[in-house]
Amino acid sequence: MEGRRQAMIAEIGAFVAALALALSLAQGGLGLAYANSEARAAAAAALAQAAALCCAIAFALLITLFLQSDFTVAVVAANSHIDKPLIYKIAGAWGNHEGSMLLWCFVSALFGAIFASVRGKQSLGLWSRTIGVQGLVTVGALIYTLFLSNPFARLDPAPFVGSGLNPLLQDPALAVHPPLLYMGYVGMSVPFSLALAALIEGRADQAWARALRPWTLIAWTCLTLGIGLGSYWAYYELGWGGWWFWDPVENASFMPWLVAAALVHSAIVTERRGSLASWTILLAIMGFGLALLGTFLVRSGVLTSVHAFAVDPKRGIAVLILLGVALGAGFGLYAWRAPKLAQPSGFAAVSRESMLVWNNFGLAVAAGVVLIGTIYPLLVEALGGGLISVGPPFFNATVAPLLAMLFLLLPLGPMLTWRVGDIRGALLKLVPAIVLALITLIATLVLTQWRAAPALGLMLGVWLVAGGLIYLWTRLQRGTGKLSTKIVILPLAVWSMSLAHIGAGVLTLGAVAETAFRTETAVALAPGEGVAFAGRRVTLLDVGSTEGPNYSATRANFRVDQTNGASSVSAERRYFTTSPMPTTEVGILSGFDGDLYLALGEQVRGSEGAWTVRLYHNPLVQFIFIGVILMALGGALSLVSLARKRAAA
Amino acid sequence: MSLVVLLLAAATPAAIGDPAQETRAQALDLEIRCVQCENEPIAQSTAEIAGDMRALVRERIAAGDSDEEIRAFFRRRYGDYVLFRPPFDARTWALWAAPLLLGGAGLAAILAGRRRRRAAAVDFVPEEGER
Numbered sequence: 034m035e036g037r038r039q040a041m042i043a044e045i046g047a048f049v050a051a052l053a054l055a056l057s058l059a060q061g062g063l064g065l066a067y068a069n070s071e072a073r074a075a076a077a078a079a080l081a082q083a084a085a086l087c088c089a090i091a092f093a094l095l096i097t098l099f100l101q102s103d104f105t106v107a108v109v110a111a112n113s114h115i116d117k118p119l120i121y122k123i124a125g126a127w128g129n130h131e132g133s134m135l136l137w138c139f140v141s142a143l144f145g146a147i148f149a150s151v152r153g154k155q156s157l158g159l160w161s162r163t164i165g166v167q168g169l170v171t172v173g174a175l176i177y178t179l180f181l182s183n184p185f186a187r188l189d190p191a192p193f194v195g196s197g198l199n200p201l202l203q204d205p206a207l208a209v210h211p212p213l214l215y216m217g218y219v220g221m222s223v224p225f226s227l228a229l230a231a232l233i234e235g236r237a238d239q240a241w242a243r244a245l246r247p248w249t250l251i252a253w254t255c256l257t258l259g260i261g262l263g264s265y266w267a268y269y270e271l272g273w274g275g276w277w278f279w280d281p282v283e284n285a286s287f288m289p290w291l292v293a294a295a296l297v298h299s300a301i302v303t304e305r306r307g308s309l310a311s312w313t314i315l316l317a318i319m320g321f322g323l324a325l326l327g328t329f330l331v332r333s334g335v336l337t338s339v340h341a342f343a344v345d346p347k348r349g350i351a352v353l354i355l356l357g358v359a360l361g362a363g364f365g366l367y368a369w370r371a372p373k374l375a376q377p378s379g380f381a382a383v384s385r386e387s388m389l390v391w392n393n394f395g396l397a398v399a400a401g402v403v404l405i406g407t408i409y410p411l412l413v414e415a416l417g418g419g420l421i422s423v424g425p426p427f428f429n430a431t432v433a434p435l436l437a438m439l440f441l442l443l444p445l446g447p448m449l450t451w452r453v454g455d456i457r458g459a460l461l462k463l464v465p466a467i468v469l470a471l472i473t474l475i476a477t478l479v480l481t482q483w484r485a486a487p488a489l490g491l492m493l494g495v496w497l498v499a500g501g502l503i504y505l506w507t508r509l510q511r512g513t514g515k516l517s518t519k520i521v522i523l524p525l526a527v528w529s530m531s532l533a534h535i536g537a538g539v540l541t542l543g544a545v546a547e548t549a550f551r552t553e554t555a556v557a558l559a560p561g562e563g564v565a566f567a568g569r570r571v572t573l574l575d576v577g578s579t580e581g582p583n584y585s586a587t588r589a590n591f592r593v594d595q596t597n598g599a600s601s602v603s604a605e606r607r608y609f610t611t612s613p614m615p616t617t618e619v620g621i622l623s624g625f626d627g628d629l630y631l632a633l634g635e636q637v638r639g640s641e642g643a644w645t646v647r648l649y650h651n652p653l654v655q656f657i658f659i660g661v662i663l664m665a666l667g668g669a670l671s672l673v674s675l676a677r678k679r680a681a682a
Numbered sequence: 683m684s685l686v687v688l689l690l691a692a693a694t695p696a697a698i699g700d701p702a703q704e705t706r707a708q709a710l711d712l713e714i715r716c717v718q719c720e721n722e723p724i725a726q727s728t729a730e731i732a733g734d735m736r737a738l739v740r741e742r743i744a745a746g747d748s749d750e751e752i753r754a755f756f757r758r759r760y761g762d763y764v765l766f767r768p769p770f771d772a773r774t775w776a777l778w779a780a781p782l783l784l785g786g787a788g789l790a791a792i793l794a795g796r797r798r799r800r801a802a803a804v805d806f807v808p809e810e811g812e813r
Contacts, residue, residue: 278723421763422765426766
């Protein structure tokens, strides 16, 4: 009886997902062919909500299958295990290809439904057509999911225990990392739908940009948090002290992030001044294209090797077809309709607008460079040129100068007025920031014996932070009244922009300091032995065994003596029954000057009781993650500010 | 005996006494790709071969090779694939030229946009909340 009830859930899931496909298809058709009829547009909106409900049910059913450890379902058998802790059983639902694609569909339908529920002051045509395009996006994703990676497919014969999730992924950060990234990726589909709707309408005015901004901000904020969380996870889980490696999978999320950041800024120009509308449309199309490309790169197996992709090319080719359809429709419509969009209004070479144009230049060219660097090895291999690698040396040499240019101009932007700016006045106000930045430059040059890269990097970080604070200060100087009152009534938009820009500066400081000044060493230590490292003394106290819920571990306890006293820290190697490779659980002791980071290696062969221990000192590494949080907070506050404005309007 | 040394080297990259040389070695560790792993530098990998390769980097430094000579050494032994910094040649010139081309295209687009806007009418209305 129990078996039969379980046996139904997967089939109901597949049925509900198929129902969502039909509803989305109807949503697409009705929304696009709204024919000036309020009733048709309202029907498309209702269909969007129904489709989202169906996707939600399908996704909930998949989670149920994971909770029940129903190993007759192929995805559950391949990615779960009866001994797995509850939270990871749930997270296992999206910690695999098929489940994550269903999540993609769910988010796409959900965003479509939310968009359909809040019409605001959008014209009927724009609103209805955006719902229509968004419906078709969901249709594409659902077709792919149902026909090429069905999460509800059965397995016969079913195994008894399941093969288990990759133990590296058994981690709280990794439980929320994929949903955040997917909300970011799929979040870019709404700007895409809005862009296509505007092209069909032949109008991209300020009301259009106002509708675009919150969705771009949602996507950007989610991508910021998702990438930051992934980076933090890599830092404490992979056990080598690094946080970013220009890995193609990282690049796949970084490219849409860069374009989303550009779009956040260009949409402001379009909303405020009506300029750059056609560029904003182009960015929205490219942003979603890169999000789809990211999905393709990560999900097709093409990254391992072109040959691995060729073994089972069906899924990869399907994503490429979806990408081709989306970009073909986008660029085709753009080429046809963009010339008919309204004439832009003018602005001077020194103005808020021109600074935002340079911002877009830096971010868009950086995204292009990352794109070429990421796919270049694939192209060379596909063309028979053999295997090459494009890694950190290429990206650091090309992206860092672009970001440096961007950051050099950044604090000037908020100081300049729209249309025509006063560069002298802006620079005068920024004098304290300029002085601080130059002091940082010279001091770092002297202290590092003339290492230019870290000196320039730290200078830029200080320039951004100080510039952001000065902007906040000048805004607080305006008007009369007590400072405390002015802090309260300062518009949220000012806070959000300043926080995001200061966050970029804090992140820069951390990234530069960590990259340039990290120290590492590897030693063999027996219990009782110690080593002097980074101004501390690290002593291995003992090594023992512990048991976790589904793993056993070797745990080493250390004592760290520093000038302000002793502390203890421990590091583990975990052995999962389901995986041959042990995972590291590093010991991190955060201090004012950065992290002391200890990774336990293997027992030294041929010696009694000595263990390899790798020690890292990562200066200011916390700044990286604090910077990410500040930037995401800026994005979130900006959303609140837009929501308030909409409510007030 | 030499086998034991090699195994030890695999587990512990025997650090060089000279800190400047060890810093050079660690920088190279980040540029050289572990040939067995999925997209990892030898600095990061726990695979045995990565340990051997790290030891090899230090061996070459001790033998007095320059960074460029060490890159060439690894390239001869394992192919272009082993270097995260792709060499500049007939296959990769487009990669290294791409940033310049993209930047140039962007600049051209900005200049063209300015020319167009200069011709366009100026209609400035100050927005609320902004000067």
